[in-house]
Amino acid sequence: MWNGKRRCETLAYPQTPQGIQAAAGLRATVAQLNKLGMLSEAKYAELFPASSQVPQNRVLTFGEYAQTWLNSREVVSGTRKNYKSTLNTFWMPHLATRPLDSITTVILRGLIGTIDWPSPGRRRVAIQHLRALLASAVGDGEIDRNPAAPLELPKQAKKGIDPFERDEAERIIAQLYDDLDNSMRIYAAYFEFAFFTGMRPGEIAALQWDEIDTRKRVAHVCRIVVEGQIAERTKTRQSRLVLLNSRALHALEVAREVATARARSNRTFPNSRFVFPPAKRSEFIGSPMVTERHFRVALRELGIRDRPQYNTRHTYATMCLMSGMQPAFIARQLGHSAKILFERYARWLDSPSDWTEIDKLENGQNGTKVVRQKSQHSESL
Secondary structure, three states: OEOOEOOOOOOOOOOOHHHHHHHHHHHHHHHHHHHOOOOOHHHHHHHOOOOOOOOOOOOOEHHHHHHHHHHHOOOOHHHHHHHHHHHHHHHHHHHOOOEHHHOOHHHHHHHHHHOOOOOHHHHHHHHHHHHHHHHHHHHOOOOOOOOOOOOOOOOOOOOOOOOOOHHHHHHHHHHHHHHOOHHHHHHHHHHHHHHOOOOOHHHHHHOEHHHEEOOOOEEEEOOEEEOOEEEOOOOOOOOEEEEOOHHHHHHHHHHHHHHHHHHOOOOOOOOOOEOOOOOOOOOOOOOHHHHHHHHHHHHHHHOOOOOOOOHHHHHHHHHHHHOOOOHHHHHHHHOOOHHHHHHHOHHHHHHHHHHHHHHHHHHHHHHHHHHHHHHHHHHHO
């Protein structure tokens, strides 16, 4: 009995001991699924695709459509893994067997209230992924409206920007050059380049010599290292030209010296096409941990407050802003929009003129005092 009805199916198995055994095994599977409450219309259709009792225009379940949607996404492996993890952790346990058209906003609100969310950020991302999936289902004609569209997103906490001071950056670079020698100097050059180009760690790790033009003083940024693999794209999927200042060019000179010495050595990759190859067996820096450990040692030796190496990028941005450079130019160098630059670095963008703004208020108060005095003088006449 299933859903209060007895169902009989004719199977295409031969009337042999093997066919009878196969039919018995299928019956046992159906009985077990029914007992566990896991026998849905979708599962029944999967087990008996030729059944006359299966609706011809059956609505896909959430689980079926989620798999199809995920398989169709043109995203890198890391992003795909992120989507899959979110779906499997938060939505599949509750929605997998539900027909898409039975999922309502009220059901989703109730579900959200019962899930033990690790953080507001994870909740926000999970809802965003659910919205995207169900929006695709609307576009594909599986459902008429997106039940996740009205769901409110938790407010996103702004990440604090914590750059190094210019003096701290100089001391870190000097310390790395003092501590590291021979092929290990590549890491000192790496961080000098990072502090004075603002490129992302993955972009620097993927940078190749044929993308450097020292005569024009530019670097073509067009790929990135993601999860130990070279991806032929940047984070924003747009390549860019980064202008090289004298400190970046000095870092490249050191990297070229290391490359020349490396070519004469007995190494696995003596002639690496990458500008900053690791000192040991790999052709390129596949993990941030390779450079992070040298960076943290330098911070510890100098007594500088610990911060991740990614903050070299924030340091470059704030140094440029404090130098009075045009925000649009800085945004192009960093590879994001001027809007992001203003949002992320507003404190440093405004700080040089803060006291000028206060002076305007002081002058305004003085003007108010003069007007008041003149007004009082007129009344006395």
